[in-house]
């Protein structure tokens with residue numbers, strides 16, 4: 350290895366040399382290490398302050414492409430608002446891209462990204478219908494790709510905002526009992542979140558789902574390999590009182606998931622929230638990636654443990670942090686390092 354090759358190798362492979370301020374493709378949560386996550390959280394906190402003061406145009410010469418091949422309200426608006434707050438240009442935004450892009454004419458996903466690369470954007474944010482397409486896009490794209498959700502694969506930027514919310518609300522990310530509830534078979538947010546929470550010490554994960562929608566083997570393999578304690582349940586009533594985090598999800602009907610009538614009795618998500626939370630688990634925070642189904646009634650929104658609307662706001666700041674760490678990592682680091690001395694005008 351030449352000296353230059355050694356430096357390059359170190360920069361990518363050795364933790365002590367890895368630049369934990371620089372992000373490139375964001376594809377799946379396994380790619381993140383703890384220092385990088387804490388940098389995102391610290392930066393998000395600083396950016397929240399600057400948003401409140403209306404002064405955070407740190408990406409003025411950056412051009413962002415946003416392409417949503419599947420429906421979205423939160424992620425699309427969140428990224429586009431993050432782009433705007435940072436003063437970057439949302440150069441192209443395609444909604445419903447499976448209808449309004451040349452994918453409908455049979456253009457391959459790889460060619461879609463080869464084409465976008467030729468137009469010299471700085472960041473491409475994409476939601477994919479097909480699981481695995483985010484990895485495929487990254488394999489052909491020189492431009493950083495942000496996976497805004499791929500089929501029933503992953504939703505890494507959602508999981509980052511989820512973990513940021515847990516940290517903000519509970520002040521720690523270890524020694525937690527976390528209930529992941531609902532459609533664990535097709536829900537990508539719980540998959541991404543399980544990978545992230547497995548990085549922190551002594552967390553226990555309680556998977557609660559109807560039998561037909563239980564968590565996939567790949568997640569269980571990962572948790573086994575990383576010595577993370579988990580258990581599987583079909584009834585939330587069994588575990589809710591012991592939880593620090595109750596993360597509810599809806600049934601992914603658009604991906605063919607359904608609860609059969611006899612399963613409904615065993616899970617009873619809405620009932621569990623109604624029955625258990627008023628009387629026990631007083632310190633437990635209740636989260637949901639949204640949109641919600643019947644599993645959490647709007648009546649619960651005023652309960653101080655309900656954090657799902659807070660999650661939406663936190664997502665704006667963590668996504669701003671991700672955009673800044675992709676396109677201007679020096680500024681990102683500077684903002685956090687100098688946060689105490691910063692004078693906001």
Ligand code: CP
Pocket residue numbers: 420421422423424425498504507638639640
């Ligand atoms: N949480 C989430 O991904 O919501 P959207 O599908 O509305 O983006």
